[in-house]
Amino acid sequence: MSFDPAVWFHVKELVRHATGWPMDTLHVMGGVILQMVLAALLRTSLASKWPWLIVLGMELTNEAYDLWFERWPSLGLQVGEGLRDLVGTMLLPTLLLWAARCRPRLMSGRGR
Template sequence: MSFDPAVWFEIKEFVRHATGWPMDTLHVMGGVVLQLIVAALLRTSLASKWPWLIVLGLELANEAYDLWLERWPSLAMQLGEGARDLLGTMLLPTLLWWIASRHPRLLGGRRR
């Protein structure tokens, strides 16, 4: 059984059209939702580095996939879009990880 690389693109397009949200919004929401799901699956808190690292790895894989599958007229524009996606995806997970690990009382947790 082999995986058709275009399937991931089609899944992303389906989600974009089904929600009506732009891809930037989906990146922001996807990063946070993935971080929460990974933390729950690993049975760890957001203060752990692992949910953040896994989201980062998945986002880097997604951007590498986009770079491999899509061909833009300008490589600089495509790389800039990828950088924007990376920043948009990781900003809130980074903030949540930082708050959970450094200032857990802000999230209702106990002080270390």
């Protein structure tokens, strides 16, 4: 059984249309939600690097897919959009990881 690369594109479009949110919003929301779900599934805290690293890996895979599957008239615009997606996806998960590790009182009201 082979994977049809168009399937991921259609899944992303389905989610975009179902929520009515622009893709930038989905990247921001998706990064945070995914980090929290992964921390729960891995039975670890947001202070663990693993949920963050998995989100990063998934986002890099998604952007590589976009570069491979989608063809824009300008490669520069496409790469720029991918970098914006990467920053938008990882900014809040990075902030949550930092806060959980370096300022745990912000997360729980208690010290480490």
